[in-house]
Amino acid sequence: MSDFITVKFPPKIKLEEIKMKDYDYGGFSGYENFGKDIEKRGVVFPHVQINNYIFQPAEIIKMTIDQNDIIPRLYLKIIMNSTADFLSNSFPKDGDIVSIFIRGRDNLFKPIRNDYLITSVNSNSSGATQEGRFMTINIEGILYIPHLYDCENFAIDGTSYEVMENIAKMLDLGFATNEDYTNDNMKWICAYDNKLTFINNVCEHAWKDIDSFYTCFIDIYYNLNFVNVNMMIKDNGIVLDALAENTMSKNDYGESISKFLTKKCLTNHIFEDKSNFFIKSFRPINNSVTINKKYGYAFNVIFYDHDNRKKWMLQSTTLITKNLSDDKTVLRGRDGNDDYNNQQLYKYLGIHYSDNMHTNYIYASVHNFINNIELEKLYIEADLNKFNLNIYKYEPIPALFFITGDLMRMKKMNKDIDIEDAGDLTSDNANTMVIDRFYSGFYVVKGFSIEYNMPTTISNLSNFTEKLVLTRREWPKINNIN
Numbered sequence: 300m301s302d303f304i305t306v307k308f309p310p311k312i313k314l315e316e317i318k319m320k321d322y323d324y325g326g327f328s329g330y331e332n333f334g335k336d337i338e339k340r341g342v343v344f345p346h347v348q349i350n351n352y353i354f355q356p357a358e359i360i361k362m363t364i365d366q367n368d369i370i371p372r373l374y375l376k377i378i379m380n381s382t383a384d385f386l387s388n389s390f391p392k393d394g395d396i397v398s399i400f401i402r403g404r405d406n407l408f409k410p411i412r413n414d415y416l417i418t419s420v421n422s423n424s425s426g427a428t429q430e431g432r433f434m435t436i437n438i439e440g441i442l443y444i445p446h447l448y449d450c451e452n453f454a455i456d457g458t459s460y461e462v463m464e465n466i467a468k469m470l471d472l473g474f475a476t477n478e479d480y481t482n483d484n485m486k487w488i489c490a491y492d493n494k495l496t497f498i499n500n501v502c503e504h505a506w507k508d509i510d511s512f513y514t515c516f517i518d519i520y521y522n523l524n525f526v527n528v529n530m531m532i533k534d535n536g537i538v539l540d541a542l543a544e545n546t547m548s549k550n551d552y553g554e555s556i557s558k559f560l561t562k563k564c565l566t567n568h569i570f571e572d573k574s575n576f577f578i579k580s581f582r583p584i585n586n587s588v589t590i591n592k593k594y595g596y597a598f599n600v601i602f603y604d605h606d607n608r609k610k611w612m613l614q615s616t617t618l619i620t621k622n623l624s625d626d627k628t629v630l631r632g633r634d635g636n637d638d639y640n641n642q643q644l645y646k647y648l649g650i651h652y653s654d655n656m657h658t659n660y661i662y663a664s665v666h667n668f669i670n671n672i673e674l675e676k677l678y679i680e681a682d683l684n685k686f687n688l689n690i691y692k693y694e695p696i697p698a699l700f701f702i703t704g705d706l707m708r709m710k711k712m713n714k715d716i717d718i719e720d721a722g723d724l725t726s727d728n729a730n731t732m733v734i735d736r737f738y739s740g741f742y743v744v745k746g747f748s749i750e751y752n753m754p755t756t757i758s759n760l761s762n763f764t765e766k767l768v769l770t771r772r773e774w775p776k777i778n779n780i781n
Contacts, residue, residue, distance in 0.1 A: 301477045302530060302537065304693060307464070310473035310521035312444065315398045315414050317348050341410065343761055345751050346400035347375065349417075349438075352389035357381060360435065360753050364399070364411070366692055367746030367768060369499065369516045373397060373415040373440040383431035391417045397440050401686075401749070401763070408688040411519055411749075415440030442517060444470055448493045455487050459505035462487050463515065463525040466498055473522035477530055481507045483657040498523070506663035510618065512670040518692060526693050528671065532772050533695045533741040534620050534627065538562045563689055565681065565698040565767075568732070575687040578698070581738075587630055587676040594672060595644035596631055600665045602648045611651075614643075615665045617673040620773055627773040630676050634776065674745060678770035679738070686749045686765035694744050698769065700735040708735070737777070742769035 340346050344356040354377055363374040375397065379385060391397075395417050402410035419439040427434035447470060455462045460481045467474040483506040489497040502515040502525065511527050518524055567578040598615045619629055632639035648661050659666075681698070690696065702708045746768040754762050 301479075302533075302695070304475050304477045304524060304526060304531075304691065306522055307474045307476060308467075311471040312521045313471075314412060315348075315396050317346065317398045317400060317412075318351070318353065341400050341402040342404060345763075346398075347377075348398040349385070349391060350389035350395060352385045354385075355381060356753070359751065362399075362751040363748050364401075364413070364519060365746075365748045366516075366519055367748065370444075370495070371413065371415075371442040371517070371519050373399065373413070373438075373442075375438040375440070376435060377438070378435045379427070379432050383428075383434065386431045386434070391420050391438065396443055397438060403688045404761075409520065411688075413519060414443040416443040442519075442521075444472065444517070444521070446470060447495050450491050450493055451489060452491045453489050456485075457487070458482070458484050459487070459501050459513075460525065462501050463498070463523060466494060466501075467523040470494060470523070472517065473520065474525070475518070475522040476525045476527075478507070478513075478525060478527045481505055483507070483659065483663070485657040485660070486655060488655075503667060504657075504660050504663045505667065506657065506659040509666075512618070512667045514667075514671055514693070516692065524693070528674075528693065528743070529618055531693055531695050531743050532620060534623060534773070535741060538564060538697055563696060565683075565696060565769075566701070568699065568701050569703060572684070575683065575685045575689075577684050578681045578700075579684045581679050581681040581700075583677070583679050583738075585677050590672055590676050591639070591642060594669065595642050596639040597643040598665050598669045599643055599645045600648055600662055601645060602661045603650045604653075605650050606653045612645075613662050615662065615669050617670050617772070623773060626776055628776045629773050630673070673772055674743065674770045677774060678745065678768060679742075681767045681769055683765040683767065685761055686763040690744060690747065690765075690767070692744055692746060695741050696744055696769075697741050698739060700738040701732045702735050703732050708733075737775050740771065740775070742771050744768070745770045 339356075344359060345362050347354040347359055347362065357380045358377050360376040360378055361374075362376070365372045365374065377385075397415045397417055399413045399415065400410065402408070417438060417440045419437075421437045423435045423437075424431070425435075455465055457465070458481045460476070460478055463476075464474050466472075483504070487497075487501055498515060502513055505513040505525075507527070511529055513526065514528050515523065515525050561576070563576075565576050565578055567581070571577045572579070596616070599612055600615060601610070601612045603610050617629075620627075623629075628634060646665075648664070651661050657663075744767055748766045750764050750766065751762055752764075
């Protein structure tokens with residue numbers, strides 16, 4: 300078992316062929332200074348291809364690759380800006396694919412090369428000509444994995460860890476995990492269902508011990524990830540090295556880029572505003588009351604043990620980080636108030652047959668669920684000013700938040716700050732920066748989305764950004780900060 304998710308074996312998925320013509324945009328009106336297509340494609344704008352039609356940058360309004368769910372999803376908005384040829388010769392039909400290619404500026408990073416099965420196409424003809432030019436089209440897709448949705452009937456003997464490995468091989472996926480083994484050997488049955496549902500079912504009932512809980516997902520690199528989440532939740536941990544880049548615009552159509560080795564740490568520090576680790580904005584989100592009302596602070600599992608002719612009721616509560624420091628609090632009601640003990644959920648989960656279920660099969664489903672849902676109570680959404688290929692889903696990562704212009708907040712975090720006027724920055728405090736100790740600390744990257752938006756002016760600067768969902772189980776105590 301490890302603190303890091305590593306790839307045990309790579310994927311063997313065969314992708315659609317993509318073609319790239321080396322356009323020179325000097326011939327396009329308004330794109331005279333854009334330069335060679337092959338130099339910019341995948342870096343400044345994405346390569347998007349459907350049925351051999353390659354969209355040009357003036358046609359791609361917006362693109363989002365969403366890695367927040369169990370499988371990546373694509374959202375694409377295009378416009379028939381230069382021609383409506385796509386409508387006649389390449390418009391999506393049943394089973395068609397969107398091919399996507401994105402790359403970093405350095406060859407050290409693995410490029411994102413995905414095929415998405417088109418699931419939805421909606422057109423808007425408002426403002427379009429009678430032949431369809433200037434029509435906008437919204438396309439949605441899901442990562443294309445052959446045979447993922449085929450209904451099959453099969454069974455696999457082994458632990459959940461071994462089953463996940465086998466399913467990955469069956470689908471030509473890679474396999475990534477931070478786990479070594481699980482204690483849940485049984486015959487896992489897929490009864491005329493698809494493999495994605497089967498994967499979900501195995502993960503839901505995976506069990507190793509009381510200090511472990513699991514999630515699974517397929518990442519943008521076609522790896523099936525099987526993650527012991529509790530190992531990734533850190534009050535403190537190792538800060539890894541990463542390749543950072545700073546981008547500074549030289550003129551309207553160029554850029555100057557510096558690359559350097561740094562520590563993998565997110566920050567809103569103004570001196571890092573050109574870095575791919577810079578948080579340009581963030582939003583705290585609290586779903587605690589909604590989740591607690593629906594699922595309770597404790598989940599009582601009731602089931603009947605067929606072999607022993609006995610009814611069981613087992614209680615599951617969320618895990619707490621071992622040796623948690625006194626300045627941290629868990630999300631179990633207000634500090635000093637134990638009313639949460641009365642808010643419990645009771646659920647009957649049927650009959651347990653030990654001859655075809657592992658011992659903790661029923662309890663594991665609740666244990667995994669309640670610990671995963673805990674991470675959705677209080678989290679932040681952070682916007683990076685560019686996308687960062689150093690960051691992967693469910694890794695622990697530190698974030699340093701600074702307060703620079705709000706003197707009341709600065710005084711709360713550091714009582715040595717001298718405030719002459721709480722309404723304005725004084726000359727003495729103008730350059731003062733104070734760490735926000737409530738938001739700073741280690742997080743788990745629960746999900747992310749990579750976004751491209753058509754620029755308002757054409758340049759060689761990248762137009763990709765990234766949104767991160769950062770979560771943690773325990774938060775600083777407010778009273779210890781004040």
